[in-house]
Amino acid sequence: MTVVGIDSHKKTHTLVAVDQVGKRLAQLTVEATAKGHRQVCTWLGQFDQVLLAIEDCRHLTRRFEADLLLAGYAVVRVHTQLMAGARRSARERGKSDPIDAEAVARVALREPDLPRAELDGPTREVKLRSDHRRTLVRQRTAIANKLRWFLHEIDPGLAVPSRGLKRLCVLDSLEADLAAHHGVVAEIALDLVQDCRRLTVRINAMESQLRQLVRELAPNLLAVPGCGVLSAAMILGETTGAARFKSKDAFARFNGTAPIPVWSSNTVRVRLNRGGNRTINNALHMAAVTQVRRDGPGATYYAKQIAAGKTVKEALRLLRRRISDRVFRALLADEAARDNQQIIQTLPQAA
Incomplete structure (x- = not known):
């Protein structure tokens, strides 16, 4: 087995x-073009x-990854944090594109359970729409x-309800005043009121589209108490396939709900994990509060x-971890249902 490490940039890829x-x-x-x-x-x-x-920089490598996957390569x-350690332990000092690419390859040799890239599926649309809405x-x-x-400068006595500038009826009243x-x-x-109206209409339309997508893709995820359409959209878009995690514990490490061990000898201690995917972590926190x-x-x-x-924060963290396990099971169930549906749809064609 030959391992090829890739360091990608906007204009070039080094292998x-x-x-x-x-x-x-x-x-x-090579150049970062279709010809390259x-x-x-x-x-x-x-x-x-x-x-x-x-190197996990999907804003730079998404097209390159797709071309490699379509060509049949794994x-x-x-x-990037794993790369830094490999680069420090290398014999060749300094930093360059070949050094970084070699560090990527050596990490792949050392770590057998790295996440595998896959072609974009329907969750890609959910992520794009969710990010754009935010x-x-x-x-x-x-x-x-x-x-x-x-x-306030125009009329200090003008009453505007709290969070009222996201409601079309309030914006209509302000425009008349x-x-x-x-x-x-x-x-x-007046221009700002019209801008708020335009953005509110687009936000509402985007939320309606997300609601339809999430109901089709993740009914089991929506059934998790406290997990609404917007939270489910964030989890779906950021997870990009729960099957790539080997267990619920790996998913918890990914979203930052698994604590970090900091112990030695006979005293077992852990500390708060401030890393992980903070978007999913925030969605899980809102579900816990709900x-x-x-x-x-x-x-x-x-x-x-x-x-x-337990303190309030500690109890919420423990509940958030339980919700993470429940969300992981729901994601797996939804993905299995989608796979079965695709198999059923292909059966008449095969016959």
């Missing part, structure tokens, strides 16, 4: 092939069995904050931990 003991065999640098990708596939033909390891992703919400929040100061005022401040405030506020197994478990002497 270094190593054998099973980490000895460098060959090196190649074809050149890589031709170059890889000199090796019998190849495993491609690529591709694993290497986190961007629109941030834009609307910035505009609404600025608008409130202008409204501003029409009676004159001056540059009123003119700018469960605590409602009657059910989550609230009962939380009360039990509080009675045992």
Whole structure:
């Protein structure tokens, strides 16, 4: 087995092939274009069995990964933190694209359970729409904050409900009130109201599309108490396939709900994991808070931990981990259902 490490940039890809003991065999640098990708596939033909390891920078490598997967190669992703350790332990000092590519390859030799790259599926659309919706919400929040100061300058007695600038009826009322005022401040405030309206319409439309997608892709995930459409969309988009995790514990390490061991000798201790995927972690936290506020197994478990002497934060962390395990099972069930549906759809064609 030959392992090929890839260090990718916006304009070039550098590949270094190593054998099973980490000895460098060959090196190649190509342009990050379709022609360069074809050149890589031709170059890889000199090796019998190849495993491609690529630095996990999907904003740079998504097209390259897709071309390699379509060509029939196995591709694993290497986190940049793992690369740093391999680079420090190498004999060759310094930092360059070949050094980084060789570090990627040596990590793939050392770590047998790296996540495998897959072609984009329906969850890719969920992630894109969810990320775009959050961007629109941030834009609307910035505009609404600025608008409130202008409204206070125009009329300090003008009452605007809390979080009211995301409601179309409130924006209609503000637009009618501003029409009676004159001056540059009123003119700018009117423009900001119209911007809030435009963004709100787009946000509502995006949420409606997400609701339809998530209901089709993840009905079991939506059945988890406290997990709404937006939280489920974030989890789906960031997980990109629960089957790639070997266990619920690996999924918990991925989303940051598994604590980090910090013990030696006979005293077993752990500390809070502040790493992991914070988007999924935030979605799990909101689900935990929702469960605590409602009657059910989550609230009962939380009360039990509080009675045992846990602090509020500690009890929430424990509940969040339980929700992570429940979410992992739901994701696996939804993926199995989708796979079965695809098999059923292909049966008439095969017949």
